Amino acid sequence: MPNDTPEMRVSHAERDRVVEALQAAAAAGRLGAEELDARVERALSALTRGDLAALTTDLPDMPEAKEVLAIRQSGGKWVQDGRWPVPPRIDVQTQICRVTLDFTRALITSNPVRINAEMMHGRLRIVTPPGTVVDTSGLNLTFSRVKVASKDFSPDAPLRLEVSGSLLHAKLIERRGRG
Incomplete structure (x- = not known):
């Protein structure tokens, strides 16, 4: 069953992200105080x-994520x-x-987020909100190191990051941010 259907049950983290987006829209003058309160109440009680x-x-200021974020750098x-819009896929070639x-403050609309890392002599640091699961089973390591806080892959996690690719003399480090 697809994970991005409108009928899919939501997590506390997903509700919190929408509340933050609504607060940002109110700060920009797009929502009045009464409408903000009503929408926040609906967000906190949302089921799907x-x-x-x-x-x-x-809300026109809701940033739209690209399909792929490509990071290419030497x-x-x-x-x-x-507050950045997270696409469903991130390609890192460095x-x-x-x-x-x-x-931790990103606008995440896809779950899981797939990160393909092709790195030589570098470091990929991932800062995650509480409850995130980082799956590194798709990584090929050559003289490299992986340090993640979440070792058990759970399909029910509020955010799942699936990391694949290859690291050569590189490190992948997950650090838990504040929720």
Whole structure:
């Protein structure tokens, strides 16, 4: 059964993300206080993804995620953090580069998020909200190291990151952010 159907039950983390988006829309003047309160109440009691989607469809400032985020870099560092729209797939192709993907405040609409990492002599640091599961079973390691907080892959996790690809003299490190 697909994980992105409107009938799919939502998690607390998904409800919280919609509440944050509604608060951002109110701060931008798109929602009044009374309407914000009503939508937040509906978000907190939402049962399905369809219920949540109906609360934000008329907000034009909701960033749309691309299908793929492509990170290609040699040397230096690359950081993605704050309120960024997370696509269903992230491709990381780097050499001698430190990449940070911070999902703690991100707008995540796909679950799972697939990360394909092709890295040489670098580091991929993933900052995750509580409850996230990082599955690294698809990674090929050569003189590389993986350190993740969540070792058990759960299909019911509020956010699942599936990491595949190959690391050569590289590190993948998960750090738990604040929820």
